[in-house]
Amino acid sequence: MSREAILGRVRAALSADRSAESSPLLSYPRTGTLNTEERLQMLEERLHEYDARVFHCPEQALAQRIFEVLSAAGRLRIIHPAALPTSWHAAQLDWTPDSPGLSYAEIEAFDGVLTGATAAVTESGSIVLQHGPAEGRRALTLLPDYHLCVIFENQIVETLPECFDRLKANAAAPTTFISGPSATADIEMTRIKGVHGPRFLDVILVTRPSNFPKLTFQ
Amino acid sequence: MTLITVDPLKAPSFPKAAAELLRDTQLRRNVAHATDVIQHKRAALVAEKSDWQALRTAGAAIRAEALRHLDRYLEQFEKQFTAAGGHVHWASDADEARRIIAGILHDAQADEVIKIKSMTTAEIDLNRSLESAGVRVYETDLAELILQLGHDQPSHIIAPALHKNRHQVRDLFAREMHLPDLADDPPALTEAARLYLREKFLKVKAAICGANFLIAETGSICIVESEGNGRMCLTLSDTLISVAGIEKVIPTFAGLEVLLQTLPRAATGERMNPYNSIWTGVTPGDGPHNMHVVLLDNGRSNLLEKEITRQTLQCIRCGACLNTCPVYRQTGGHAYGSVYSGPIGAILTPQLFALEHAQSLPYASSLCGACYEVCPVKINIPEVLVYLRSRVVDKNRNNLSSVFSQERIGMKMMARIFLNHERFEKAQRMARIFEKPFIGQDGWIHKLPGLAGQWTAARDLAPIPAQSFREWWRGRKASQ
Structure with missing residues (x-):
């Protein structure tokens, strides 16, 4: 069987090098140096570079802000993860919770999708989804042409190592890093935005008073 | 369109394939443009990372650890x-x-x-x-x-x-x-x-x-x-x-x-x-x-046993070595006769596929070291190239055609000449005489006969100077 053959070849080749047993000592900066305000500002700059639009609001005004952004973008039929807090739904829009029965073609037909996020990384301008209750299954943030993503201030970290510290507790979950809308540079290295993923990405950065209770999902 | 197979078992040798592809001026323009664009973007983003070298070292350590076990x-x-x-x-x-x-x-x-x-x-x-x-x-x-x-x-x-x-x-x-x-x-x-x-x-x-x-x-x-x-x-x-x-x-x-x-x-x-x-x-x-x-x-x-070849497997397929390589930038990828092209292809292909089919690849490099410098997991590609060249030479050492090849005889002669300074200086004096008919009006040698012609096929050669350092030194002492 090839499994044993391959592992046998690997072991035979490596046997001479086993004496030096030491796991590598890795040394590189893991934590950032920016304060909260700078972190927010740099994330916004990065997102702009990716052609994403960025909006702000305090937590108590979130539903109103979501409504403003979606209606201004002309996105009225919105799908969302079933467990998204109902307090985010502005009454004037058409909200559909995701359900296992929805086909990919049906998901694709919505005007847009609204989700939360697991984390955001300032340095690379990345939004990270571990597809928990507020983010939904992967197809949800892939098929609709428009994605509105809500990110809370305390979800924003500066560096990738800080981000992985947050992800590792749930490392086996499907995880998606989104760094701007889909793009290609395959023809003459000209960057073209919007190939197969959502072509439009909007982000709302939510600031939360320090004494505000932490938002949890059921 | 020039189409050359990328199946290493059938591909022509690198110099043959390259000679053909270099005539495709459209291809050369396309490759030069693309590699220029990526290189500039890469350089700007690497420059803003003060911890870049630490990250390269860490990346190399992570990949090496994975391969060691x-x-x-x-x-x-x-x-x-x-x-x-x-x-x-x-x-x-x-x-x-x-x-x-x-x-x-x-x-x-x-x-x-x-x-x-x-x-x-x-x-x-x-x-x-x-x-x-x-x-x-x-x-x-x-x-x-x-x-x-x-x-x-x-x-x-x-x-x-x-x-x-x-x-x-x-x-x-x-x-x-x-x-x-x-x-x-x-x-x-x-x-x-x-x-x-x-x-x-x-x-x-x-x-x-x-x-x-x-x-x-x-x-x-x-x-x-x-x-x-x-x-x-x-x-x-x-x-x-x-x-x-x-x-x-x-x-x-x-x-x-x-x-x-x-x-x-x-x-x-x-x-x-x-x-x-x-x-x-x-x-x-x-x-x-x-x-x-x-x-x-x-x-x-097969690459795991020796550390020098094992590092080839650290590769994370970023392609930075292709973009920076003065050889790849001229020929493009097809000349390498493999889906893996550029410097990494020149070391990976001969090792993955039996060496006889890709013997020319370790020579498809000027050994300038740019590939090593940009590699995010610090693969010392020039070191592997030189090692593979020695393998090619070793492999052919006992072929009858190799024993009597001009290159082999020439190398043996050079070894004897370099062993002794008097012999070396005598050889310099003889070379000054023999090269004379080949020096052009601009003072450069453009074309030499025989085996030496392989050198001048792609480069000009500077003639031996009229006076060597040793000759100048002796003359200086005498005149004092």
Whole structure:
């Protein structure tokens, strides 16, 4: 069987090098140096570079802000993860919770999708989804042409190592890093935005008073 | 169009292939433009990282650790991935991998498959074998689609169609997608590809991908991409097969925090590429329910024993060494006669495929070292090139034709001359006499006869100076 053959070849080749047993000592900066305000500002700059639009609001005004952004973008039929807090739904829009029965073609037909996020990384301008209750299954943030993503201030970290510290507790979950809308540079290295993923990405950065209770999902 | 096979078993030697490709001025312009653009973007983003060298060192250490205990990490990956509902297959060579994949697709009753760009599947020539087994293959990466529709071969590790310009792509799409009025600007071409593929994503239920990283600790696969075609394939399919070389494993989930900083910067000059997907086996209610990984050896285990060759397997396929290489930038990728081109191809191909078929590749380099300098996992490519050159020489040492070859005799003579300073100076004086008829009006030697003519075929040669340092020194003493 090839499994044993391959592992046998690997072991035979490596046997001479086993004496030096030491796991590598890795040394590189893991934590950032920016304060909260700078972190927010740099994330916004990065997102702009990716052609994403960025909006702000305090937590108590979130539903109103979501409504403003979606209606201004002309996105009225919105799908969302079933467990998204109902307090985010502005009454004037058409909200559909995701359900296992929805086909990919049906998901694709919505005007847009609204989700939360697991984390955001300032340095690379990345939004990270571990597809928990507020983010939904992967197809949800892939098929609709428009994605509105809500990110809370305390979800924003500066560096990738800080981000992985947050992800590792749930490392086996499907995880998606989104760094701007889909793009290609395959023809003459000209960057073209919007190939197969959502072509439009909007982000709302939510600031939360320090004494505000932490938002949890059921 | 110049089409040269990238099958190392059939490809012509590098100098022959290169001589032909260098005449394709359009190709040279396309390659020069593309590599210039990526290099400038990369340089700017590397410059802003004050910890770049620390990240290179860490990345090299992570990859070296994975290879030093490759058996352990492969078994750990298998255990974790299987526990999460996936299936792991082991393939000793390309043929076995193709049979395993055909078997999985057969069991899934799939006669169509969508593909994410993967160098490993190109290495095993998977598409052709699937097509001959009656499976229709759709490449979904834009560059791979360009190659597939044009029956062309990859010429770069991360931008495999960079040898094509917009006009060439327009003509191809217009013909193959039946779009006679297609414009030739990149947005229109990208839109055409989007519409062409959209329907396939929603309809085709089996997908094939490679893997950027396999994570032993968690049993996860990581795919790094730009267009979202990867997410489409790995999310919407029912059956998903990842084909990965055994060297793709890394020990820990946290290792990604280093490699995902260096890979995008080195590969495309981005702080982060648009999409990364990481997943572990099967997730109920989200994505494929029939998940397979094919672990491919195909010659890789032969590189493990010596550290000098093992470092070749540290490669994370960023392509930075191609963009910076003064040889690749002239010839493009096809001259290397393999899907792996550029400096990394020049060391990987001769080692993966029997050396006799790729003997010329270790010489396809000026040994300038630019590839080593840009490598995000610090593979000392020049060191491996020199080692492989010595292997080529050793291999041929006892051939009768080699014993009597002009090069061999010339080298022996040179060795004798260099052993003794009087002999050396005598040789210099003789050379001054013999070279005279060959010195041109501009003071350079442009053409020498015999074996020495191979040197002047590609370069001019400076004549021996009228006075050597030793002669000047002696004269100076005498005149004092």
